[in-house]
Amino acid sequence: MSEKKYSKQHEWISIEKDIATVGITKHATEMLGDIVFVELPEKGKNLEKEGQAGVVESTKAASDVYTPITGEITETNQSIVDDPAAINKDPEGAAWFFKIKIKNKSELENLMSRADYDKFAKENSN
Amino acid sequence: METQKTALYDYHKSLGAKFVPFAGYEMPVQYSSGIVEEHKITRSKAGLFDVSHMGQLLIEGNEDLSLELEKITPTDLKKIKLNQSKYSFLMNEQGGIYDDLIITKVENGFNIVLNAACKNNDFKIIKNFLGNKFKLTLYENLSLIALQGPKSSEILEQTINGVSSLKFMNGNKFSYKDKKIYITRSGYTGEDGFEISIPNELVEDFSKKLINKGVKLIGLGARDTLRLEAGLCLYGHDINETTSPIEANLKWAISKRRKDEGGFVGYSKIKSDMNGSLTRLRVGVKPEGKIIAREGVKIFSEKNEEIGSITSGTFGPSVNRPIAMGYVKLNFTKLGTKVLLEVRGKKYDAIISELPFYKKSYVR
Numbered sequence: 001m002s003e004k005k006y007s008k009q010h011e012w013i014s015i016e017k018d019i020a021t022v023g024i025t026k027h028a029t030e031m032l033g034d035i036v037f038v039e040l041p042e043k044g045k046n047l048e049k050e051g052q053a054g055v056v057e058s059t060k061a062a063s064d065v066y067t068p069i070t071g072e073i074t075e076t077n078q079s080i081v082d083d084p085a086a087i088n089k090d091p092e093g094a095a096w097f098f099k100i101k102i103k104n105k106s107e108l109e110n111l112m113s114r115a116d117y118d119k120f121a122k123e124n125s126n
Numbered sequence: 127m128e129t130q131k132t133a134l135y136d137y138h139k140s141l142g143a144k145f146v147p148f149a150g151y152e153m154p155v156q157y158s159s160g161i162v163e164e165h166k167i168t169r170s171k172a173g174l175f176d177v178s179h180m181g182q183l184l185i186e187g188n189e190d191l192s193l194e195l196e197k198i199t200p201t202d203l204k205k206i207k208l209n210q211s212k213y214s215f216l217m218n219e220q221g222g223i224y225d226d227l228i229i230t231k232v233e234n235g236f237n238i239v240l241n242a243a244c245k246n247n248d249f250k251i252i253k254n255f256l257g258n259k260f261k262l263t264l265y266e267n268l269s270l271i272a273l274q275g276p277k278s279s280e281i282l283e284q285t286i287n288g289v290s291s292l293k294f295m296n297g298n299k300f301s302y303k304d305k306k307i308y309i310t311r312s313g314y315t316g317e318d319g320f321e322i323s324i325p326n327e328l329v330e331d332f333s334k335k336l337i338n339k340g341v342k343l344i345g346l347g348a349r350d351t352l353r354l355e356a357g358l359c360l361y362g363h364d365i366n367e368t369t370s371p372i373e374a375n376l377k378w379a380i381s382k383r384r385k386d387e388g389g390f391v392g393y394s395k396i397k398s399d400m401n402g403s404l405t406r407l408r409v410g411v412k413p414e415g416k417i418i419a420r421e422g423v424k425i426f427s428e429k430n431e432e433i434g435s436i437t438s439g440t441f442g443p444s445v446n447r448p449i450a451m452g453y454v455k456l457n458f459t460k461l462g463t464k465v466l467l468e469v470r471g472k473k474y475d476a477i478i479s480e481l482p483f484y485k486k487s488y489v490r
């Protein structure tokens with residue numbers, strides 16, 4: 001897998017050929033708290049960049065999950081639906097959310113590097 | 127209005143608290159270990175809650191005062207014993223609830239614990255009603271902390287001799303570092319526990335003493351999951367100025383004599399609710415699967431008619447499932463009734479369920 005990129009909505013994306021894997025960042029899980037519910041997009045669904053791709057709920061509140069890029073959903077991670085707490089344990093690894101077929105590679109250029117994201121996250125957390 | 131801080135603010139901060147604005151206060155919502163862990167510690171050992179944002183009101187007076195207060199609360203204040211506490215309400219004319227409260231008979235009158243968001247309004251209402259005949263003091267110099275969980279009694283006894291002999295919903299004066307403190311055996315988590323009213327200047331020292339004995343501080347997040355598992359109402363959500371105690375399924379909190387005799391504001395609504403005009407009731411709701419139904423979610427019958435709405439909902443860490451409470455039309459209140467919950471445009475199966483979701487025996 002390639003180096004990860006990050007969005008301002010706190011998703012990470014990792015690219016392998018024309019398929020991208022998307023999840024939420026550790027920083028996002030720390031802001032959300034204990035995750036107790038997750039809803040993922042349907043396989044085959046076409047989503048626009050920054051469109052709603054799912055929902056995560058913690059004991060506190062519900063938050064939308066967005067897709068950082070445009071494309072078609074090719075796979076979703078059922079294991080986090082069955083065990084939402086797994087997202088808190090390994091958000092940037094085993095607890096990925098969905099895979100999406102990349103439609104427009106240029107969209108990737110606007111996403112952040114790890115260093116830029118860390119700086120962004122630090123500035124945007126209380 | 128500027129956000130207020132409790133006397134424990136700096137201590138919370140030093141323990142890694144995340145703060146949220148709540149009823150005009152900066153309150154800790156959770157600490158570093160997170161809501162689920164804090165919830166479980168309270169159920170298995172003991173958790174300490176800073177509830178100093180709540181109002182502590184003393185009204186001084188004798189039998190005259192009991193008679194007057196009975197006109198705005200549905201509790202039998204003639205029968206209440208010295209140092210006994212009762213869950214009660216400040217009633218409005220329409221039979222709705224201005225606030226839910228704990229009233230304790232003390233030597234010189236009544237101590238009343240009020241919700242933070244309501245306390246200033248409650249004070250005005252009570253003051254207006256009582257006039258200048260009785261002295262009212264809403265304490266700014268007292269903190270309130272709640273120690274909750276099965277180990278509470280054993281732990282608190284090590285610092286405050288004799289506290290373990292208090293019975294549930296009873297209190298007494300104790301002393302700490304030569305200052306008077308007042309402790310009641312009560313709480314809002316469904317666990318055995320104590321609420322400690324203590325001068326601001328001593329609260330951090332006292333809290334540290336408990337923390338050193340293995341108690342953990344618990345934020346508002348876990349306070350909410352704990353009270354919801356215990357089936358307890360949160361004012362402004364599950365009950366408010368438009369819900370009568372009967373509709374809220376809190377008939378048990380109205381003393382028998384008061385149910386029969388009335389004599390308090392809003393009684394005509396209570397009486398008609400008890401005599402067949404009740405149209406809705408607060409119930410427990412268990413969503414099937416993992417869906418969480420929060421406040422405002424509409425409840426439908428199996429035939430798709432709208433029958434009510436959710437007033438509180440979360441994931442219950444001890445029952446390990448989503449739980450909720452809400453109001454439904456009277457013919458859908460039977461336990462086990464199948465209903466549908468509309469969450470983000472989709473309907474999910476749920477059943478009407480018994481409250482509380484989590485049961486624990488209190489020390490009586």
